[in-house]
Amino acid sequence: MTNTIIHMEGIKKHFGNVIALNGVTFDVSSGECHCLLGDNGAGKSTFIKTMSGVHKPTEGTITFEGKPLSFSSPRDAMEAGIATVFQDLAMIPLMSVTRNFFMGREPTKGRGLLKRFDVDAANEVCMEEMRKMGINLRAPDQAVGTLSGGERQTVAIARAVYFGAKVLILDEPTSALGVRQTSNVLSTIDRVRGQGIGVVFISHNVRHAMAVGDRFTVLNRGQTLGTAKKDEITSAELQDLMAGGQELAKLEGSLGGTI
Amino acid sequence: MTNTIIHMEGIKKHFGNVIALNGVTFDVSSGECHCLLGDNGAGKSTFIKTMSGVHKPTEGTITFEGKPLSFSSPRDAMEAGIATVFQDLAMIPLMSVTRNFFMGREPTKGRGLLKRFDVDAANEVCMEEMRKMGINLRAPDQAVGTLSGGERQTVAIARAVYFGAKVLILDEPTSALGVRQTSNVLSTIDRVRGQGIGVVFISHNVRHAMAVGDRFTVLNRGQTLGTAKKDEITSAELQDLMAGGQELAKLEGSLGGTI
Amino acid sequence: SDIIVVAHGQANDPFWSVVKNGVQKAGEDTGANVEFRSPETFDMVAMGQLIDAAVNQEPDGLVVSIPDADALGPAIERAVAAGIPVISMNSGSDVAKGLGVLLHVGQSEYDAGKAAGEKLASMGGTKGICVNQEVGNVALDLRCEGFADGFAQEVNVIPTQADPAEVESKVRAALDSDPDVDTILGLGASLVGEPAVAAAQALGRDDVLIASFDLSAGFLKHVSEGRAAFAIDQQQFLQGYLPVAFLALNAEYGLMPGGDVPSGPNLVTQDAAGQVIELSAQGIR
């Protein structure tokens, strides 16, 4: 693949005596949606955090646009064009929606000493982006801490989509979303992929993954189980891999095969 | 219904100038799973928080086992036999899994001045309950803050199931769970319902709701859209109600009708 | 010989830094190995512990100030019982003998306050305030008490914190709200005396009599130029110097004076102030 944006090779990550990642290899190309799947605690979040500069890998190399690179902070990764929706959302509850939306990348107006945070423009962009995702905010200065779970998650997604220049990483972005918002997010993924952005999508929902994914990598207990293209695998096989090969409890019948 | 455990009538809740609930009526009987559905920000979490004693309703009455009642704290609700998995989980990140599991209801041994927290028994119960849900903890004294998102959610669910004597309220319990854990939770709901416990289940996943729900109540913008029995409604109808009647984005084809 | 000094005032307090300079000078002059110690704040419990620590080292002589005989008594008695010669200085003249202390060098705080009060009354003061920057410090409270008794007119105590700006504002407030106040006694020259003069100047009240305990170069300048009445000098350099010198001599030759040494009070008025300024700037007076 000539258009690989980011390539991670043999990533290991230890927390004290806990081995969270034990050699994971992964890449994402422009214009594709690469799904990262796996059981709870498999290491997905830890992995994407090394990709977005939050954690330094204990071992392994990162190649960004062909050059070896190591992000020393999330800001570096962001400036390289990587935007992330973290599983814990990285929101400040006491701050307003707009301030959270633009945190770290505030639009300014004016010049020199008068260069200031362009609050009006920011409010407008923020309301508009949220509306695109299916949430009508009451006011852009509502504190994020008083938003509902789904509203909050939508802020994080809208923010990442707005700033995701080259790679967009989404860690379980639809977990708290309603049906309408979920379908908006999935179609947004489709749209940005069309614009040549590489998307890393983490989900526990096989159906969501199958709906937008081009490739699927499954992690299990800190290691890669393998990568498959969309046409090489079925929902059922994927679900089996995600469960780490262990049996599922009954009830499946009424769920129609996939959870 | 003679076996109604809790009945909430005309519940309103205002936060300053925000109207979160505008007259919601809801009840749950023993041995049933009553699903509470609705769009993001519809007021589901706010509603169940009034049910579990966290918020005092601005207006409206609560009848518990036939007697009018008002919980003055979550502890009261808990002592009445209501256990809740909150959407934000109500976990203390710095504390160990076991300590979180038993927070507020610690098992003791010994007597009088020597009455003490029975740490060993607690650890054992906690590990065992987590295992039942499909999570093998490394150690019961790991801090909850270092657990993965799904692991953490599982602790909250296992705790509520363990202590839910009469009513079990689950606010989007499966949002961060893997397929294996999800199927465990769904089958757990089925099991406790069989034991005569009333379950309130909030979800955005129509399929999960259909899989375990007996009745479905849909909230929209702080008001009840209506309640339906399982055999009175189809998935598609339900999903339509949950989206608040608004159109969904495309992509549905590949999702096979339900999100 | 080893001599340890335990005092209740801190090394960064202008008054006590002069005492400490006296201690050091005596150490240099006699060749004794001296150490000056004090608790971090006016704290009798901590001071007792410091005396205990000193006693444990069994020095050849111990110098203490005794602002609270009840609290420090046991520790001092322990030193005496251990055979360590003890001299008290600064405060405690009335109780020293009873504790087995050999002699006392200093001035009674109460008497000094009283002397100041009498002098201010004789200069025509009719209503006074006593500005206390550390209320609850018994040594300072005694000064105000003495002042009130010696002045024999109405005296109000103004408590303040150790901040010159606040002292200045409070003195202004006191003068502003009660024009009858015409006499101010400060309990520290740089912390109270100087701001008090500034406050009176700002209000154009040249008639106010201002006196202060202890010396500072700035306050002495005010005295010499007539903006303040006088400063009360305990000559605390002596309180540091003499006991150390006595104990050093005692260790070497067994010498010891036969009675207490009064180091003050000495009122520094306009004529004397000029010559004292330089010495004060060097931390000797």
Next chain:
Amino acid sequence: MTSNAESTSDERVKSESLVTKFMKRPELGAMGGVILVTIFFYMTADSTMFTLSGTMNFMTPAAQLGILGIAAAMLMIGGEFDLSIGSMIAFAGMIFGVLTVNFGLPLILAIPLTLGAAASVGAVNGTIVIRTGLPSFIVTLAGLFILRGVSLVGLKLFSGGSTQLRGVRDALEGDPLIEIFSGDAFESLFSYLASIGMVETFKNGASKVPGIPVEILWFILLAAVATYVLLRTPVGNWIFATGGDSNAASNSGVPVKKVKISLFMLTAMAAALVAIITVIDAGSTDARRGFMKEFEAIITAVIGGCLLTGGYGSAIGAFFGAIIFGMVTIGLTYTNFDQDWFQVFLGGMLLLAVVFNNVIRKRVTGEH
């Protein structure tokens, strides 16, 4: 993508009066306290307290405290404390005194050097906090002791044995910059006002208020700039984010470390500014300057509505907090109460002021 039919009006929002909107701003809560305290003294204190000269009198210490308090508030919003600012006043005062008296430097050099020295200490504090991950409470506590100790040693060294270094005023006689850092501003205006009777005068006709003490102007300036920075610039957003959750902020691309170090430098420089103003004013400096001021600065910030946990507060709040504190400390002297009750009174008034503006705010905004 979704229907834009719903306009901005929302059936789930009750309409809100202007007063409510106003009271929701935390900084304005502290104003309630100021009003309460003013009313109290208006009724109990001597009338001279609220004359122009009386007001200047309690505003001067309030301004000195407020300069520190506003800086402390910004640092606290950024999630950290600085306990060394009190000692920093003594330290910066010592540096400034030595530069002007012993080295004879003019203000144009002495002031930048003093501010620079303070800023570098602040940078060291910040760097230690960030490198070690220790709470700033304990790191700057060490700074509290160390700086105070160094000031003592330095003063003794440069004054030849005394803990006081004097002669600053003489050394700066005629310095062109002295007007900005000491004395009173608008002097001619005030003497004009006095001559036409708009300002009280002494019996001899001189104006009772020679001008506005410069620290008050600095105080107001700092409050305005700090408010602007906090609310209207990207950096302000970073400060709130850093204090709200430094992990989340860092994950969102906020340069958390730089923000924190800059804030430590800012508080240190605010302390140095207070030191410069007070040292020129008094003409001398000593080792006890600024004693306990770190504490009062934090009090000021908290009265003004800052949360100790960070991420919430305002500079305007600290501004009013300083005025409340200044008014209460000085005010009792204007009353006829027994001065022994000073501390009881101070504590009681502080509590009352804070509780009062809390009650008002809750009543008005309908929170629980």
Next chain:
Amino acid sequence: MTSNAESTSDERVKSESLVTKFMKRPELGAMGGVILVTIFFYMTADSTMFTLSGTMNFMTPAAQLGILGIAAAMLMIGGEFDLSIGSMIAFAGMIFGVLTVNFGLPLILAIPLTLGAAASVGAVNGTIVIRTGLPSFIVTLAGLFILRGVSLVGLKLFSGGSTQLRGVRDALEGDPLIEIFSGDAFESLFSYLASIGMVETFKNGASKVPGIPVEILWFILLAAVATYVLLRTPVGNWIFATGGDSNAASNSGVPVKKVKISLFMLTAMAAALVAIITVIDAGSTDARRGFMKEFEAIITAVIGGCLLTGGYGSAIGAFFGAIIFGMVTIGLTYTNFDQDWFQVFLGGMLLLAVVFNNVIRKRVTGEH
């Protein structure tokens, strides 16, 4: 339900040495500081510092501080501060002095009454904090001023105008309970040990160590009880939960309000205990007793690893923290350093001790 095949051994956990496990406990980190400080003084101080009598000497202030520090640590773990404990020492001392001297009550009455008075003030503090939702910092700050002011007024009233009340020792002469609250324990044992030469004596033959000062025993007792409560009882779990996130704790059924009020009562009573011990020991009390102790108690807790944000820390940590602080403050007098450098030294040692145990802990546990 799921396979139980996986045994407890997990391929994703590296094995861990005993040392690592040990060092992971935060409280033991503070031990590193104690060791460092000990080594330092062992090399620089007079050899008498680590004799039995020297040890008792620095342990006495450490114990008095530690009693406060452990209580403050528990309160801090519970998410609150109490700035009024320093003043509470003066207040409780005043009450105790008045009860014994002016009213002539025996200890069996005076002590419960004093503790009761302190506890009710603590309860008031706690109730105000909970009712108003104000930060405890500001509420107890008001308490700091009020209690100190009341002590001053009370002392003046009952001592006839002085700020000092004397004669407690005489009033309690022969009281049977006095042994528990003052002086030294195991006196006969120690004089026996001295007579056989196991304990150092003065030149004149008297034992240098009359016994173990009772405060040290109280200190150890309190540390043990507090540790037991925190780690081994439901209440301990509630305290951690309350401080960690009072919302989440309350939602999980922890009686957050009761926990907080009890902790405020506890700290107040700890201060009263220190007051009783020191007043009997000194035989007098004055209005400045306990000045700044609130501050030192918080320092102690923080050195011992408590987080200011609550929810984390230990009583054992505070125990070692108090020993570090006591050793550093008294230790300097055993060395030849000039007293002028005392504060520089104190600050430096504190920072060093804290940084050191932090570095050690990180190195050992492999955290970053």
